[in-house]
Amino acid sequence: MITIISGKGAPGATTTLAALAATWPAPVLLADCDPDGGDVAPGWLGQWVVAGRIRTDLGVLSHATATRHASAGDPATLGEHVQAVPPVRHVGLLAGFTAPGQHAAVSAAGWARLTVALAAFKTATGYPADTLVDAGRFGAVTPWPLLLAADLVLVAVRPTQRHVLAARAVLAALAERVAPHRMKLAVCATTPAGTHDVRAALCREVAFAVPEDARTADVLSGGRDGGALPRRSPLLHSTYRAARQLHSTYHRQPADPQVTNRGPHLLAGSTR
Numbered sequence: 676m677i678t679i680i681s682g683k684g685a686p687g688a689t690t691t692l693a694a695l696a697a698t699w700p701a702p703v704l705l706a707d708c709d710p711d712g713g714d715v716a717p718g719w720l721g722q723w724v725v726a727g728r729i730r731t732d733l734g735v736l737s738h739a740t741a742t743r744h745a746s747a748g749d750p751a752t753l754g755e756h757v758q759a760v761p762p763v764r765h766v767g768l769l770a771g772f773t774a775p776g777q778h779a780a781v782s783a784a785g786w787a788r789l790t791v792a793l794a795a796f797k798t799a800t801g802y803p804a805d806t807l808v809d810a811g812r813f814g815a816v817t818p819w820p821l822l823l824a825a826d827l828v829l830v831a832v833r834p835t836q837r838h839v840l841a842a843r844a845v846l847a848a849l850a851e852r853v854a855p856h857r858m859k860l861a862v863c864a865t866t867p868a869g870t871h872d873v874r875a876a877l878c879r880e881v882a883f884a885v886p887e888d889a890r891t892a893d894v895l896s897g898g899r900d901g902g903a904l905p906r907r908s909p910l911l912h913s914t915y916r917a918a919r920q921l922h923s924t925y926h927r928q929p930a931d932p933q934v935t936n937r938g939p940h941l942l943a944g945s946t947r
């Protein structure tokens with residue numbers, strides 16, 4: 676489980692995570708857990724929402740409601756809330772909140788149940804799926820269980836003073852509860868010099884950096900070109916490499932032969 680979080684200023688956390696999911700070398704669950712509202716379905720996947728292929732009433736909130744009487748998290752409860760992502764079939768989406776304040780319906784226990792379910796989620800072939808979680812901007816309603824259980828917490832940051840200062844505050848808050856080796860930077864819309872400056876300013880390891888690439892970012896954040904991924908994309912090229920590196924670092928088991936090269940493979944329960 677890799678969870679991304681950001682400070683103020685919209686550095687590109689959701690866009691970067693969507694790119695990472697799209698280029699992930701194995702089945703992956705993209706969990707849109709931003710308490711301020713999910714941006715993946717209405718953004719990148721808006722066309723499929725309009726066409727009725729992706730339902731916005733299924734996701735984090737419906738899972739919390741359906742499991743409200745459960746005492747513990749159970750991956751078996753998650754499948755019916757996960758939907759296939761039409762442009763990238765190896766990705767399953769747990770859609771986010773659609774209206775302000777909906778996060779209040781998910782209690783601390785609800786986030787804890789979801790975290791357990793996400794961490795143990797399996798593909799249709801019974802192979803453990805990786806999970807990429809968008810935890811939104813750090814704040815009072817941050818879903819902490821999704822940070823505490825993550826193998827890696829990525830703090831999204833752009834190479835500007837404003838974003839670096841915002842990231843510094845997030846890192847300081849996280850440092851109280853997240854081990855240093857589990858906290859790295861995802862530098863968004865950057866250059867090699869910008870990444871160098873961010874690393875130096877924040878004294879943190881950079882997990883990966885993605886270049887400024889407005890066209891691909893517009894696809895992944897706003898559904899440009901109907902959400903179709905461009906063939907040539909500096910952003911996707913960089914996350915392709917990052918995804919492989921992260922997958923090999925954190926995936927301790929051999930690849931599932933049935934999902935080699937990501938295959939035409941849907942996650943368990945994502946049959947819609």
Ligand SMILES: Nc1ncnc2c1ncn2[C@@H]1O[C@H](COP(=O)(O)OP(=O)(O)OP(=O)(O)O)[C@@H](O)[C@H]1O
Binds near residue numbers: 896
């Ligand atoms: N690598 C990039 N190159 C150029 N533009 C980018 C890049 N990444 C993101 N953007 C743009 O930055 C804006 C913010 O992106 P995004 O919504 O992903 O940020 P965020 O950190 O998730 O914001 P929020 O805090 O609102 O959730 C969008 O317009 C997006 O297209």
Ligand SMILES: [Mg+2]
Binds near residue numbers: 688
């Ligand atoms: Mg976001």
